Amino acid sequence: MNPDALRGAVDLSSLVRAAQQPPAQQASAGAAGPAPATGTGTSAVVRDVGDAEFGEVVELSRSVPVIVEFYAAGIAPALPGIVSSYGGRLVLATVDGNSSPQVAQAFQVQQVPAVVALVGGRPVNLFVGMPAEAEVRQVLDQVLELAAQNGVTGTVSADTPEEGEEEPAEQPLPPLHQEAFDAISRGDLEAAATAYRTAIAQSPADGDAVAGLAQVSLLQRLEGREASEIRDAAAAAPDDLDAQLAVADLDLSGGHVEDAFARLLTLFPGLDADGKAVVRTRLLDYFEIVGAEDERTITARRAFTNLLY
Structure with missing residues (x-):
């Protein structure tokens, strides 16, 4: 550098x-x-x-x-x-x-x-x-x-525990979650997804594993793709479901949560049954990634419910 x-x-x-x-x-x-x-x-x-x-x-x-x-x-x-x-x-x-x-x-x-x-x-x-x-x-x-x-040579004092006080021990991750984390750290998304799927199979109520799998799946879908290519394809083919799903993934991964939700909610009413099933699954993944208690998820879930009934 x-x-x-x-x-x-x-x-x-x-x-x-x-x-x-x-x-x-x-x-x-x-x-x-x-x-x-x-x-x-x-x-x-x-x-x-x-x-x-x-x-x-x-x-x-x-x-x-x-x-x-x-x-x-x-x-x-x-x-x-x-x-x-x-x-x-x-x-x-x-x-x-x-x-x-x-x-x-x-x-x-x-x-x-x-x-x-x-x-x-x-x-x-x-x-x-x-x-x-x-x-x-x-x-x-x-x-x-x-x-x-560039003359930026300052330091900060690393926090240390008071004398006689022990640092709280960090809680270890469950084994399969640790396996997934290690796989992500080395860039092996497929191994991470496998670990999360195994965790879910063993404990279907493991919300962290469900959210982790949704996040890893999103990263897999975007892996190796250029943002400009994704956006150009979506703009050129507004009725292409795959292109719209890809740009929604891109928006979510970049923190544009409302844009990702709005795109899928706008698409949903005009799709056939198969397309609606795909968008429903993707929205549920997004809800897991963003978090059920997040206000943006609550608003989008309410809007989606209104579209269903």
Whole structure:
């Protein structure tokens, strides 16, 4: 990496302005609240953030390089342990792409996991998917070199437990969930899907496995495809169900949840029985990915029910 990598980056000023607004203004601007933590916790080195807090992360990157990892339901963050091992020379901000659409859109995130760096308030794309740990560390070392070239050499103090106080032990994942997580980390989506299917077969009420399988299936459908190709195909063939489903997948993976729901709900009434069955299945997958308690899911589910009766 070299300093030129910071040129032509996307403009994050709107996120900074949003973070500086009073709480009432943030709410009126439609900013989402903090994304729910998914096993990352919050510390000086690793923090889970959403739209409302992301401006603070941009500002922090002016003194210490920040790694931003986008995740979603069923795809837990993979970098907390690795970034923590750098002793405060790097900070990790984990972002739920579905719950933080403004941040996801600013970085043009099309699928998760996706990882970028912020150096001096400017973004640098790192990778989509999760490479092996050795490759991740090589990239993070390059980020530190780039940060040094741009005068961003600060550190944060890694949180340590008080004297005599033990850190709470992290709860291990169930074996099949861990198997799926490890497969996702090495980019083997088929193995992850198999692990989740096995977990569901053993325990049909395992909601986390159902959501994980839905998320992995979405990533499989988008794997190797270009966003521009998907959108061009959908625009050229508005009556092509497969093309519309693909662009809905793209919208959901990039955090445009309402757009994905609206596209499928608009398609549904004009389809034949087979097409309606396909869209129904896809919508149910989306509800699992976004979460049953999410207001966007509740609204879309209500609209879908109205279409059925």
